[in-house]
Amino acid sequence: GAGVSQSPSNKVTEKGKDVELRCDPISGHTALYWYRQSLGQGLEFLIYFQGNSAPDKSGLPSDRFSAERTGGSVSTLTIQRTQQEDSAVYLCASSPGRQPSSANTGELFFGEGSRLTVL
Amino acid sequence: RKEVEQDPGPFNVPEGATVAFNCTYSNSASQSFFWYRQDCRKEPKLLMSVYSSGNEDGRFTAQLNRASQYISLLIRDSKLSDSATYLCVVNIPDDYKLSFGAGTTVTVRA
Numbered sequence: 625g626a627g628v629s630q631s632p633s634n635k636v637t638e639k640g641k642d643v644e645l646r647c648d649p650i651s652g653h654t655a656l657y658w659y660r661q662s663l664g665q666g667l668e669f670l671i672y673f674q675g676n677s678a679p680d681k682s683g684l685p686s687d688r689f690s691a692e693r694t695g696g697s698v699s700t701l702t703i704q705r706t707q708q709e710d711s712a713v714y715l716c717a718s719s720p721g722r723q724p725s726s727a728n729t730g731e732l733f734f735g736e737g738s739r740l741t742v743l
Numbered sequence: 744r745k746e747v748e749q750d751p752g753p754f755n756v757p758e759g760a761t762v763a764f765n766c767t768y769s770n771s772a773s774q775s776f777f778w779y780r781q782d783c784r785k786e787p788k789l790l791m792s793v794y795s796s797g798n799e800d801g802r803f804t805a806q807l808n809r810a811s812q813y814i815s816l817l818i819r820d821s822k823l824s825d826s827a828t829y830l831c832v833v834n835i836p837d838d839y840k841l842s843f844g845a846g847t848t849v850t851v852r853a
Contacts, residue, residue, distance in 0.1 A: 664845065734787050
């Protein structure tokens with residue numbers, strides 16, 4: 625399809641295991657974002673990529689979290705030694721431009737998310 | 744203080760009613776404002792941008808009050824399909840990320 629694709633859609637893992645979440649953005653979109661949404665909470669910004677570079681990783685909750693993007697396209701978010709508080713929906717979004725603004729409609733195109741449950 | 748705060752609701756309204764709710768933001772330098780809609784267990788989608796003079800999109804009206812640092816969304820003639828969580832979203836200049844509120848839940852009943 626033409627939209628943002630994320631996998632897996634659901635992941636149940638045991639505490640202490642590593643997980644890898646994948647995002648395939650809309651073709652041609654240079655900006656890619658990872659957000660996290662816990663139940664009843666707003667979207668928490670994790671990391672932003674412009675091309676393959678991540679200018680700001682300050683949103684990553686701890687050093688157990690890492691992300692990379694290759695070829696200006698697919699991105700993976702890796703969580704090592706998962707903890708129960710990591711349980712959330714991890715949303716990936718892409719946009720055509722560098723900065724969302726009213727000028728470019730401010731639209732981020734989200735994938736359906738990866739629902740992570742850590743037991 | 745959170746960057747964006749919203750009344751979580753829920754707002755339960757009958758079909759045909761008007762419902763309105765606000766969102767406040769903390770950064771006075773904020774320049775871009777949006778409402779996103781999120782259906783249950785679905786991804787957020789852009790509903791509309793919010794312009795300084797206020798703007799309408801069909802049954803939806805958005806307004807911005809810079810002095811008091813809040814934006815509002817009004818839904819006229821509510822439809823069952825308007826049931827969703829509405830996310831207030833704010834962006835400051837030179838910042839690439841959008842700041843999202845936790846959302847206001849609206850339920851329209853028959």
